[in-house]
Each structure stands twice: as C-alpha cells, then as structure tokens.
Amino acid sequence: MAEPTISSPSAPPSGLILRSLTLGYLGLMVVLPLVALTIQAAEPGAGAFWEQLTNPFALHALRLTFITAFAMVIVNIVTGTATAWVLVRYRFPGKGLVNALIDMPFAVPTVVAGLMLVVLFGPSSTLGAILGKYGWGVIYHKPGVILALLFVTYPFVIRSVQPVLLEMDAAEEEAAATLGAGSWTIFRRVTLPTLWPSILTGAALSFSRALGEFGSVAMVAGNHPLETKTAPLYIFGEIESENRHGAMVVSVVLLACSLLILIFLNVLQKRGGRAHVH
Amino acid sequence: MGIAVRNLSKRFGNFHAVDDVSFEVPSGELVALLGPSGSGKSTILRIIAGLEPADGGSVELTGEDATNLPVQSRGVGFVFQHYALFRHMTIRQNIAFGLEIQKLPKPEVRVRVDELLELVQLGGYAGRYPSQLSGGQRQRVALARALAPRPKVLLLDEPFGALDSKVREELRTWLRKLHDEVHVTSLFVTHDQQEAFEVSDQVVVLNRGKVEQMGPPQLLYEKPATAFVTQFLGSVNILRVETVLGMDQDDERPLPLELPGTDGPVLVYVRPHDLDVMKIRNGRPAWPARIGKLTPLGGTVRLELTLHDGTSLLVELTRERALELNLHRGEDVFVSPKDMKVFHESKAFVENYVI
Secondary structure, three states, X not given: OOOOOOXXXXXXXXXXXXXXXXXXXXXXXXXXXXXXHHHHHHOOOHHHHHHHHHOHHHHHHHHHHHHHHHHHHHHHHHHHHHHHHHHHHOOOOOHHHHHXXXXXXXXXXXXXXXXXXXXXXXXXXXXXXXXXXXXXXXXXXXXXXXXXXHHHHOHHXXXXXHHHHHHOOXXXXXXXXXXXXXXXXXXXXXXXXXXXXXXXXXXXXXXXXXXXXXXXXXXXXXXXXXXXXXXXHHHHHHHHOOOHHHHHHHHHHHHHHHHHXXXXXXXXXXXXXXXXXX | OOEEEEEEEEEEOOEEEEEEEEEEEOOOOEEEEEOOOOOOHHHHHHHHHOOOOOOXXXXXXOOEEOOOOOHHHOOEEEEXXXXXXXXXXXXXXXXXXXXXXXXXXXXXXXXXXXXXHHHOOOHHHOOOOHHHOOHHHHHHHHHHHHHOOOOOEEEEEOOOOOOOHHHHHHHXXXXXXXXXXXXXXXXXXXXOHHHHHHHXXXXXXXXXXXXXXXXXXXXXXXXXOOHHHHHHOOOOEEEEHHHHHOOEOOOOOOOOOOOOOOOOOEEEEEOHHHEEEEOOOOOOOEEEEEEEEEEEOOOEEEEEEEEOOOOEEEEEEEHHHHHHHOOXXXXXEEEEEOEEEEEEOOOOOEEEEEO
C-alpha cells in the first residue's frame, strides 16, 4: 500500500539517521523474529515440515482453531452489527455506560476472562450442571472455546461499524423510503452495502485475534488433545514436550494466515477509501 | 389541486417550528417555500413527504388525503440538499432504484432510465459512481432518480444549496426549463429570494413557522402584505415616521401621508430604487442629504446618503440617471421618495403611498 509521504522543507539533515534507526528497529523487532522462525521451521526440509503438519494432532488443532474462529466470526458479524446499530440509532438510559462497557473484554486479562467462563459454566457451577444434564457440555468442550473467543473479540465488529453508522447520512435512507422502499429493503440495499467494509474489517480483526488466543482458551479448553486443543495450545504443548519443530511448523501456518488477513484488510481499506470519496 | 396543506403544526420541544400553516399548490405549478433559516420551510416539506410526522393538520396530494400515509405510499419524489445518492450504486442503478421497487420489468426499467438520463443530459454517465461526478451533475442525477417512478409531486429541499454560485444559477435556469417540459407539481424550499423569484410560478413566504404571504413574485414585490415580506424581499430603507414628516415640503405638493393615530409604532419602508436624487429642488417633497458613498454596480449606481437628522438612506439610481446628475462624494443633494409603504403595527394591512 502506498502510504502518503509528507516532505517538509524544514526536515533536518539528520533525517537519514532517524530513518535508519526507526527502520532498523522495525527490522529488529518484527522482521527478524519472523524470518528466524520461518527459516528454522523450514530448515529440516519439506519432508519433515509436511510430516509435522500432517501429524493428526497438529491437523486437528489447526482445524479446530479455524472452525471455532469461523463460528465466532459469524456470531460477531450479526451481534456486533446489531449492537452498533442499537448504540447509534436508539436513545436509552445508561447508553454512555453501555458504550464504555463494550471495551471491557479488551481490558480484562484473557486468563481472567477464561476463569469467569469456568466459574459461570464449569461442571461444578449451577448453570454448568443444568446444561450438562441435557448433554450440553460447555467448559472443556468446543462451545467453551467458541464462548471464550466470543468474549475476547466482542468489541471488534462493534467498534469498526459504529463510526461508519454515525457518519452515515440519514438522507440516503430517507431517499430510499420516498422511492417506495420498506425498512428491510432500505437496510439490505442502502445501509448494509455502506456498512459491509467496516463489518468485514471487524470480522477480519477478530478472526486474526482468535487464531492466536491462548489465555482464555487454555482456561476453558482443559487438556484434551483431539478434542479441545487449539493451535496455540498445541504449540505450547509441543514446546513443553520438547518438539520444537512441530511447534514451529504450526506457528508458521498461523503466521501465514495472519499475513493473509493483513493483506485482505489493506485491500479492503483501499477499496473503502475509494468508495467513500464525496 | 396538486398539494394542499391545512392547519399544519409541528413543535420541537417548546419551539413552534410550524404554526397553523395552510396553502395550496395548483397542479403542474412550481412553487417556492421561501423563508429565513428556522422559518419552518424544510419541516413543512418533510411533513408533506411523510419523513416527519405533524402534530396537527392535514396533507392532501393530488386530491387525496395523505396525512396518515407512510412515506413509501405517498408517491412523492424528494430531492435532498446534499444529493443523498446511493454511493455504492452506479448512476443507472441509482435512477433505476425506485422502478425496481415498483417491480417494473427489466426492459422497461432500462428504457425509462435511458429516458431520464437523456432528460438530465447525463447520457454518457450511466456507468459512473456518484463520487465521480461534480455537484451539479449529482443533483441532476438526484432529480432523475426522484422523477423516474413518475411521482405525484416533486419536493426539493434547498436543491442548489450545496453548489457554488455559478453552477447554482445554471441549474436554476435548467430546472425551470425542465419543469416546463415535465409539468409535475413541484414545491421547493429555498432561503434565497432571487432563486425563488427566478424559478417559481408562485412563492409562499414563511416566517417563524407561519405563512406571511403567498402569490406570484411580482405581486409579492409590489404589494407586500406585511413588514416582514417587504423587508425580506430585496433591500429596503426603514424610516421613522418623524423622519418622513420632517421632509421639506413645498406648499403646492403636500405629503399625502395621513398622520397616524396614537396607536402603536409606525414604520415607513422605501425601496432604494423608489428614491430619486436631485441637485435642485423641483417642488416634490424632499430631504436635503449628503452623499456618503458612491458604488457603481454595472447597470445601477448605489448611493449611501445621510439625512440631516442622521438617518442613513440607501438609494439606487440607473446608470444613466447617475451620469446625468454627475454626482460626487460629499456633495449636498435632495432626495425624494417616489413610493413608500407604511406599516402600522396595530393594523394588519399596509398603506401604499405613491407620490
């Protein structure tokens, strides 16, 4: 992406030093670890890499991570958009408090978030016991993982849709109404197309966050390989059991996904930027 | 009748935005709602469209009561100040929107959209997005979109408000021409007196949520019903009655101004072009005055005069008259009114004096 550069005539001659320093820092902090991991993961050769990747435990962990993240994203798209809608379009008492509460999941340490879910839904809790009776295990089961992901990614979609909704000109919707469109048609054909880029941005951000979520998932998932062990838990476990290569291979897969999401977000932003020019 | 509005009222909290407003727009006419900001003109338009509920009163569109109809079934075309085009749709999709809602068959939609693109002279722009058009072009698209489903009435809310003055003027003339072709009953809101006069068949003047006067532009200008209308339509000198009575009068031509009774204040309004300037007295009632400033404005010359009692007076002379008089700054002259309007605050009517 071409970022705008602002050249100022008063830029000091030391600009070269400053540039080298900041770029060097970026290289040291971001690029170097990335490269180191990738090289070390690839070093034993493609065969070994493939072997580690297709190990049923690794495959299951990756698949579980993607499935739970995907389920979380679907829920977030609906609830996040609806919540943003309610916050922008309706007036109700305590709205300021609600608005502040939305960011709570970002502030709560993720291990604590996991613990809260265990306390609420764990087998020894009342709610957990009732659900367990009907065969709906939450904690130490997949729904628990999804629940933890939903909690830690709660603000993403809301916070990306809200400003767009706020900025939206009500006249577009009014124009559609004068042309005979009912409220559902207006939402589908006028409002939603304007919101889509921001919904997708929020969704991608929460997906990327979910891929790497460790603390809360560790609390709710327990230690059940081939059942609730997600990729980050698998990586941690492999390091514990001294299979460094296995951990690195799965890490590289997660890295590649994050990179793809980053590219996707950039493309989205570029396109969004074009469509919003007045 | 195209639009009939009866006893409309609307409050926002304690503010009476629309206060017992009634007027009618004859079928096929283009009428302007003219008033300063806060006069309730946009609110009235939005109530007619159904975008805003009224607190009281009724709205009739083409003879049918529409007071309780939702906006979707009123059959109005609405043009917004900031265009409100669907930005993710092409120009063609924008114009087709209302037709698609009506479930018109695709080929017919196509034909109708082409027809409208032609009408608003944007034939080559069908595939573009609103962000790729200029302001004037966007407003033409908005107009085409509003007209596409053949609305019963067309409502325009400050349609030229967001455009710069040159484009504004072009679009005004163009709208008038378009209306002469299409003849859809139209009501448009503006705060610009010149715009209202130039474009519309009739003007409704609003002030503080009430109708001050309605009529063709010429009538409003020549026979204003209220002090507000006189003041709002063009510039005017407002004089105290003492100043007027203090005019030097030659005996043969007494001032035909009846001394008002004691009931309430009286103000006298004289338009700048209803004043004449003379170098020597010619028997007409006149004030001696000094020229403060001369401003040539093309076809006319504007003078700022000061009377002996300190009243300042704006005078507009034709270029020829000014040349003939050969006036200079600081010169002492005589100024005489040709026409004045007298408003008694206690009476509802206006006395017109032609001298």
